[in-house]
Amino acid sequence: MRIAVDAMGGDFAPAEIVKGCVEALDRADAEIVLVGREEAIRAEFEKLKFKPDGNIIILDAREVIDSDESPVRAVRHKRDSSIVKCINMVRDGQADAMLSAGNTGALMSAALLYLGRIEGIERPAIVSAYPLLGRKGRFALLVDSGANAECKPSNLLGFAYMGSIYMSSAFGVKNPKVGLINIGTERNKGTALLKDSFMLLENSAVNFIGNIEARDIPKTEADVLVCDGYTGNIVLKLTEGVAWNILKLIKEKMTESLTSKFAALPFAAKLKSLKKDFDYSTYGGAP
């Protein structure tokens, strides 16, 4: 498999990106194409005392899209940027996949503009793994978790299909259960968007199990949680905020005196692993 990697996107690029790719070569049977300013990438290789072999090659791209640039404008004008070049490698069959830690909006726009849509799917979505509590390693897919702040019912139907197919083909879940995030379990609850989406999902080929209330998200039976990107962003970030703050508070209680520090020893590792479950850097990547 050949993966095109945007060497110029994200915090501390290209240093951290190059470092990650060099590490990945040892672990995965993949060929990596680093896309970005050739001299900057070569300089990182030298710092790492790394001699590139045939499994890692460089594709020079002179332009960089910054994180605060207007996405649509940037991808239209910067044809020689690392993001656009990565996307075009996938389009032209020169790479099987691409990844970027850069401007998410530009990435979405470049995908729409140069790669195009799958037939029947109106909008691309960002998919996140939502860690389910008390279920070791189990997660639900949250679609859309931030690409489309405002959606139509047919968009949510598309997200349900994409989430189901991804969950079954990438994780082997058979007939994935699809839930719709809503403010009540009854079919007539919520906004016009949600009422209409309920009807579409009910009459679709996905395994729709109904509305999921926010209170039940952390232990949901659903494999795929469907919502608009505004809601997905709120759900993801609020979960993170609440979880981190509670765990921080408990840690403070546990370490406020020497006695409690000793008493807390048996739980320290458990708390740490729980904290990791909610750390966005654990699940940072999103298809």
Place this chain on the structure above:
Amino acid sequence: MRIAVDAMGGDFAPAEIVKGCVEALDRADAEIVLVGREEAIRAEFEKLKFKPDGNIIILDAREVIDSDESPVRAVRHKRDSSIVKCINMVRDGQADAMLSAGNTGALMSAALLYLGRIEGIERPAIVSAYPLLGRKGRFALLVDSGANAECKPSNLLGFAYMGSIYMSSAFGVKNPKVGLINIGTERNKGTALLKDSFMLLENSAVNFIGNIEARDIPKTEADVLVCDGYTGNIVLKLTEGVAWNILKLIKEKMTESLTSKFAALPFAAKLKSLKKDFDYSTYGGAP
């Protein structure tokens, strides 16, 4: 102060409502009017061996609005219901306030239909106290937390004014800080509703401090968090769900063996108080 209480609304009514009112008489200097089926209320007095004095009186109401009735229809047709009679007591100056644990939609509709709106306020809202983590007893007001699933920017401006006035007059907070729940801190973030609301709030007399990302809600500096009722419901219930599930998981870890049970003793009370902070029955009432 005279308070009209809907004796027939909520789980286990009228038994629990009557019991609560009898208890309240000992604690507060208020006069209570219990509104509902007189014979049912009297039967509860007898069970409690309570002899009503001048501080608690009964106003007979023959009809009851059930929790699953269509709100607007119910309040239009059931003029002799406990909810409508409570509202009308406030309208006619016979009571200073009213409370009900019954059908929330019917309560909102009855308020709109019989009590009417304050001039300049388009929509009533439900206000909840959102407990802030690690700040003993501090909370933010979440407006709207569920009355209006779909809103216009001017509705959110109204919520901001109501929340500010309530926070300053009921809790003595000077010049309350108002935040807008959004998916980013920049002014151009979010849906059309949020972009327009940002501009209205910025140019209003409230002390607007900008957008608040979901991740920052649990430790926000804002005294009033403004959002539509759909978002408010998601924020409130997701917080509850995440907090409860984490605390439950920690409790399980702590009690999974006898050794850990002993080690956990110093934290048991602390965890319990934290759990109480997130229990919706602690902050169950909502103006």
